[in-house]
Amino acid sequence: MPRPTLNDLAAFSAVAGQRSFRKAADQLGVSRSALSHALNGLELRLGVRLLHRTTRSVSPTEAGARLLERLDPVLRDLDAALDGLTETGAAPAGPLRINANRSGARWLLRRVVPAFRARYPGVELDLVSEGRLVDIVEGGFDAGVRLAEAVPRDMIAVPVAGEVRFVAVASPAYLAGRPPLTVPDDLERHDCIRQRLPSGKRYRWEFSRHGTSIAVDAPGALTLDDNDLMVQAAADGLGIAYVPEPFAREVLRAGGLVTVLDEWCPPGPGLMLYYPGRRHVPAALKAFIGVLREANRDAAEG
Structure with missing residues (x-):
């Protein structure tokens, strides 16, 4: 039996983790049809069904859940090894797209963007300000900024500022x-x-x-x-x-x-920068989060 490729396994992990072919395809930067074809081929080669599919949902089968449990730590370790190589190489570069409400965009422009631009001139920051809450994965954004109560539960969140009243x-x-x-x-x-x-x-x-x-x-x-x-x-x-x-x-x-x-009128959780809880976080976004955390520490100490 031909062994599955790393790309096939990563595709399965993305679909099973996101529970959506659309979201997984956006995450991986491939078409949904190509992703579906890859998963069909993987199941055929393994001789076992890994996913339950309906018109509205996707979920791992019992065999798929067992594979995912063993596979995710291996993929995380691999990503960590590759990220370690990136961190010792060139500075982050390329596009970084963030969707924020207006108050979040103002705060970032005042407290984070100047230091970030000075430190990482190779990053092209695209900061989109709008009131409506968007699906950042579907919209092609690396991260979003909203009040904590509006952050989707499946996202990783980082405080943008302190509590807000x-x-x-x-x-x-x-x-x-x-x-x-x-x-x-x-x-x-x-x-x-x-x-x-x-x-x-x-x-x-x-x-x-x-x-x-x-x-x-x-x-x-x-x-x-x-x-x-x-x-x-x-x-x-x-x-x-x-x-x-x-x-x-x-x-x-x-x-x-x-x-x-x-x-x-007590204070409550304030603005959060959030991004998909996937294994690989773009180097530019990691750098931006680092500068954001420095700004938060400076604000707390000041």
């Missing part, structure tokens, strides 16, 4: 003469500036205090889809906005806004 803010002029706010339910008696998410849904304001969490469908006749615009609208007296604190910090310092419901 969402705050409810309003102008002193708006609050003058209006009912006080002590609990989130008090928002029912106020005008709120609602937020439209990239998915098209309205964001439910999430509060927490002493282990009690509550999500409020804030009432209001104005809906916006941009944090900067929400801060501006709140400063103009149009109502209460609920935004990440960094967006409102300057206006808060200047006195144009004040916070309300402070005790119900």
Whole structure:
């Protein structure tokens, strides 16, 4: 019986790990038809079925699961050996594509990109900023940046910055003469500036205090889809906005806004850079993560 090639085994590991021919094909940079043909040939040569296939899902058979359990450590060791050779050779070069929301892109441009560009001039950084959450594998991105709660569970995540606190803010002029706010339910008696998410849904304001969490469908006749615009609208007296604190910090310092419901607004996990949990991570992305971690340490120490 002809022994399978390393490419065939790597293809099986990718499909079984991703549980998807499409995602595995994107990961490996091949067509789905070529990948399916390779897996059919592998099963034929081994004389055993390795994958259960339906129109909607792919999963390892019992034999496939046993092979995957033994195969993955071998492939990881091989990748580590090859990466060791790369690390002792030339500096990372070539394209690096990252998809981020606007706040993440701003943070990277201010804290990470300058040092990264100075250290790795051979890397062509393509930083795409958009609000909607995309499938970074399908979109051809090496990594994404989003709030921790939006990171897919099958991704490896690295903190981009520290915790972030969402705050409810309003102008002193708006609050003058209006009912006080002590609990989130008090928002029912106020005008709120609602937020439209990239998915098209309205964001439910999430509060927490002493282990009690509550999500409020804030009432209001104005809906916006941009944090900067929400801060501006709140400063103009149009109502209460609920935004990440960094967006409102300057206006808060200047006195144009004040916070309300402070005790119900604890910090939570912030932005994360995430990438597929595959064995091989591009050298350029490894280098970028290294600079990102340095920036995080500097920010914590500063």
